[in-house]
Amino acid sequence: MEKFTDNEIVTSPFQMEIGHFVSSQEDSPSLESLTLTYPGLSPFSLNISSDDGGGSSSRRPVGVKKEISRRRVKEQNSTDFNTLKEGQDKFLEVSNRNAMHREILNYILERKVECREAKIMMIDLNTITDPNKWKFMNQQQIKIAAKRARQQDQGSQNASGSF
Numbered sequence: 001m002e003k004f005t006d007n008e009i010v011t012s013p014f015q016m017e018i019g020h021f022v023s024s025q026e027d028s029p030s031l032e033s034l035t036l037t038y039p040g041l042s043p044f045s046l047n048i049s050s051d052d053g054g055g056s057s058s059r060r061p062v063g064v065k066k067e068i069s070r071r072r073v074k075e076q077n078s079t080d081f082n083t084l085k086e087g088q089d090k091f092l093e094v095s096n097r098n099a100m101h102r103e104i105l106n107y108i109l110e111r112k113v114e115c116r117e118a119k120i121m122m123i124d125l126n127t128i129t130d131p132n133k134w135k136f137m138n139q140q141q142i143k144i145a146a147k148r149a150r151q152q153d154q155g156s157q158n159a160s161g162s163f
Contacts, residue, residue: 117147120137120141120144121141123141125137
């Protein structure tokens with residue numbers, strides 16, 4: 001408690017004797033002029049009409065540590081929230097970019113498959129002399145033709161269903 005006593009010497013309560021009031025006017029003491037004295041201590045006055053409410057300016061207000069702690073927690077939470085928000089924004093940006101890349105890759109793969117299928121469909125089976133190659137290419141052309149027929153059926157169903 002020495003920290004907030006304005007360098008006054010404080011003795012333990014066991015060493016203090018009961019104080020008595022000393023007044024400048026023995027006959028009629030007023031509240032403003034009362035002085036409380038203790039042996040071994042300098043007298044201090046009880047100035048009730050003081051503007052500062054009788055408190056010492058060096059006293060720390062009650063709850064300052066708690067308020068500082070609350071403020072630090074609030075600032076840390078705010079910092080954590082901002083960091084989390086920035087991370088979420090970056091994640092969404094990367095996720096959107098990845099989705100766009102996937103769409104582009106799917107488009108490219110579809111075009112490659114279409115190109116490969118077109119090459120297979122353009123092969124003249126009459127020019128193939130090897131029976132195994134002829135059988136394989138014939139099966140590939142049948143699969144591609146069935147796939148295109150299904151795609152056309154789905155396209156015509158979607159077109160007629162949209163009317």
